[in-house]
Amino acid sequence: MEPEAPDSRKRPLETPPEVVCTKRSNTGEEGEYFLKVLIPSYAAGSIIGKGGQTIVQLQKETGATIKLSKSKDFYPGTTERVCLVQGTAEALNAVHSFIAEKVREIPQAMTKPEVVNILQPQTTMNPDRAKQAKLIVPNSTAGLIIGKGGATVKAVMEQSGAWVQLSQKPEGINLQERVVTVSGEPEQVHKAVSAIVQKVQEDPQSSSCLNISYANVAGPVANSNPTGSPYASPADV
Template identity: 25%
Template sequence: MAYPRNNYDVGLEDSTVYRYLCPTRKAGSIIGKGGEIAKQLRSETGANMRINEALPGCDERVVTIYSTSEETNGIEDDGEFVCPAFDALFKVHDMVVAVEHDNEDGYDDDDDEYSEKQTVVTARLLVPSDQIGCLIGKGGQVIQKLRIETNAQIRVINDNLPICALAFSHDELLQIVGEPLAVREALYHVASLLYENPSRFQSYFLSSSSNLHQPGGLLMSPALTSSRNNYSASRDAADAREFSICFICPAENVGGVIGKGGCFINQIRQESGATIKVNTSETDEDDDCLIFISSKEFFEDQSPTVNAALRLQTRCSEKVGKDSNDSAISTRVLVPSSQVGCLIGKGGALISEMRSVTKANIRIVQGEHVPRIAREDEEMVQITGSLDAAIKALTQVMLRLRANVFDMDRGLVLLPTFFPYVSQTRETSSKPRQHRKRENYSHGEVARDEDYGSQMSSNSPRRNRVY
């Protein structure tokens, strides 16, 4: 596939990037236990692959596949060579399609994988606006020719995009629908055209530190629902892990967290699928209490814990600033000392990146400055900023902690830099309080062998209170 390329000077002069949309329920087929399948794909093809976290309200995950544009990989046993990203794109597509047919009733394993007996399949790619023209052509000539030659339905969609699309690059959606062979042939032509015409935006697709959040605030998303419906009976229950988060909540906010007769907290439990516990056993009237959120999860599914925590964040936070009408809030989360390293990074690189992306003040509070309600082996993450910034920052913190729980490296999992979450309420404590804080970046190896849920024990040692 020796095509001339139109390269832009964006720092990735000779690279190829594809962004394939994988249905969330099928993500496990390309991730594998502990990321084994994804790592194998990277090893076999020489391409890099990043899989975005599942976002509430979106039933697809972006798989970003990229590599050098040098044509090093043989394909189709016909002597043709393609770049590693091109090779990996088709391996990912083939896996997703194979999983779809394996789940269909009456599928015959002896049939060819792309037999005409199989049902209609769909392939969807995100394409930036500066690349979409090469697929359409003058007067639509290119896309019409592709439709005729492949007998596939090929559409370019520029409205009602999935929330995983990047508004900054004016993403459009390319959708290919048809019989498996037709879709694969059309995808081949599309991938070739995109290879010939790289986007000037592609450096941003590969940078988790770029500020790609949607302009004008957060996106409104559909109601957050439990990811339990996405669970597959065929998956190994041993792959599921407990993921939890613990808010420090002002005592005066507890009523808002629970709701009249427990109506609000029960609603969040039902809609998110998470377990939520309120610990006020050692709380005086003016003290803090703990809001503990947990769930048993599979990595490839949306997180009930993340969903519930984002719904509860504003109710567990307090307003900051002299004016109680200010929108700035402060959110406090307890994190085991053994896990704080995944938030800080070498030389503080990760926490600096989160601050840059979210525009929030994120601090790690340690030692005597941690509230007494915490255990001796816990530290506090304090997030302060506008409502928008605080929600984004909490999301970054939780997704990094969750990836750490599942032992996933950041080369495999790309954390989103914009977030389609919206809090259902802005109720926070109207009494701003001062908390003494101290940051410390001296952390070593991150351990993962302690169940955070056990830290809610009522007889755990407490620190002396510091004001």
């Protein structure tokens, strides 16, 4: 049975029963920020560690507070868990680098579709997932990442060498967030994610959605694997 993330030693983050986004300051205590990361099911165990030891050690080393959704509580439209990280910009980048490393460590069995389909059909995944980072940001932060006419996201891609895409806004439900998918080699992804964290710092409403559970979300949701343009049109921001 996969372990759950232990409670942090810091003041616990409250998880509202429903997905509710509210206007609030973008910082927590002492200039801390918040970042949501999607975690593939296959990587969750190695991030948490036996008895929660790994995630506890990661919190000690980075000074961040880390919470994960429960093992079957996935982000809508995916089979991935939600990780909420609270800390300084440096801590957010450090935690994400650790998560990205674990995501790249795909279990060998998962490279054999016939084995996956028989034993763990729910873990069937895109083989490119290991080279991707998936972040969840409020619509307001997404607008800053895209920039006027897509200028900002173009600059991020040019400077980092990574490919950055944003999911479309979900229709029919009140979900004020979008998924940012960053693809590339480890160093490219790291540079792009660091640039995105900078936009999180700049957005006064970047901490407006701090829930990790989406169990109450029903209906169609924009897929976390966006297609088409790497950035939304200005009218979609």
